[in-house]
Amino acid sequence: MSNKAVILIVDDVPTNVQALALLLKEEYAVKVATSGARAVELAGQDPIPDLILLDVQMPEMNGYDVLKLLKENSDTAQIPIIFITGKDTVEDEEYGLELGAMDYITKPIRPSIVKARVKTHITLKQQYDQLVGMATHDQLTGLYNRHYLSDALDKKVSQAKRHREALSVIIIDIDHFKNVNDTFGHLTGDIVLKAVANIVYDSARKEDVAARFGGEEFIVVLDNCTAQDALVKAESLRSVIQALHPQDIAVTASFGVAQMDDDTQRYEDLLKNADTALYIAKEEGRNRVVLYEKTLL
Numbered sequence: 001m002s003n004k005a006v007i008l009i010v011d012d013v014p015t016n017v018q019a020l021a022l023l024l025k026e027e028y029a030v031k032v033a034t035s036g037a038r039a040v041e042l043a044g045q046d047p048i049p050d051l052i053l054l055d056v057q058m059p060e061m062n063g064y065d066v067l068k069l070l071k072e073n074s075d076t077a078q079i080p081i082i083f084i085t086g087k088d089t090v091e092d093e094e095y096g097l098e099l100g101a102m103d104y105i106t107k108p109i110r111p112s113i114v115k116a117r118v119k120t121h122i123t124l125k126q127q128y129d130q131l132v133g134m135a136t137h138d139q140l141t142g143l144y145n146r147h148y149l150s151d152a153l154d155k156k157v158s159q160a161k162r163h164r165e166a167l168s169v170i171i172i173d174i175d176h177f178k179n180v181n182d183t184f185g186h187l188t189g190d191i192v193l194k195a196v197a198n199i200v201y202d203s204a205r206k207e208d209v210a211a212r213f214g215g216e217e218f219i220v221v222l223d224n225c226t227a228q229d230a231l232v233k234a235e236s237l238r239s240v241i242q243a244l245h246p247q248d249i250a251v252t253a254s255f256g257v258a259q260m261d262d263d264t265q266r267y268e269d270l271l272k273n274a275d276t277a278l279y280i281a282k283e284e285g286r287n288r289v290v291l292y293e294k295t296l297l
Contacts, residue, residue, distance in 0.1 A: 036061025141197035168230035227259035
């Protein structure tokens with residue numbers, strides 16, 4: 001996979017698209033669209049663009065309409081957009097900037113100006129992404145951190161309740177992890193944590209959230225997933241972790257599984273239920289999966 005930044009060029013005139021693509025393709029990975037609708041579609045597909053060069057005057061859906069739609073979608077809202085347009089009045093520029101555009105380039109384009117402004121905004125976007133990554137991810141394992149998990153799970157509970165969809169969580173706790181640190185040292189303990197985290201990460205679907213909850217605990221939030229499906233996934237994870245043997249150390253984990261039910265008012269309720277099931281798993285001998293049921297109380 002290319003490490004080049006991705007730029008989406010949008011213009012209803014193919015020759016304009018070709019000119020910009022030719023100008024930028026050596027330094028960047030280029031995607032192109034010749035309509036507003038296609039631009040919105042491509043902007044939401046992997047790889048998500050790092051920058052969009054957007055023509056204002058297009059039939060059916062103009063650049064302003066495209067910008068509004070992109071800003072309404074959480075997946076595309078943070079993509080910086082530079083308008084490329086023949087409309088160069090102060091009012092036009094003000095309107096675009098108020099909508100959320102980052103910059104304006106007027107036609108006819110000057111290659112040196114386009115390159116310079118693109119480079120500036122790509123650099124700013126990469127710096128922003130790095131800061132966001134540091135704020136939302138656990139430094140050791142690379143999984144999402146507890147702060148991000150709280151926000152994401154709160155939104156997922158609200159969405160699942162609104163759309164009457166299944167939502168399940170799995171809490172994973174490495175068994176007797178203190179013994180690993182005490183016996184082999186904290187550096188080896190970190191290797192074990194990262195090895196387990198990699199398994200958790202690799203098992204997650206795009207729509208799931210895999211996070212380090214703290215210490216040796218991990219959480220996986222499963223969209224559109226029933227308790228029975230979550231049990232199957234948890235059992236698979238348990239088996240893979242047991243067979244892992246990082247640094248030739250036998251490692252097992254205990255699992256608590258819970259599905260959102262009618263009594264779930266907040267995401268904390270769902271986590272509490274999964275934690276209750278995890279406690280039972282530990283009490284019953286560890287290295288096992290337990291599903292939360294009200295009869296456990």
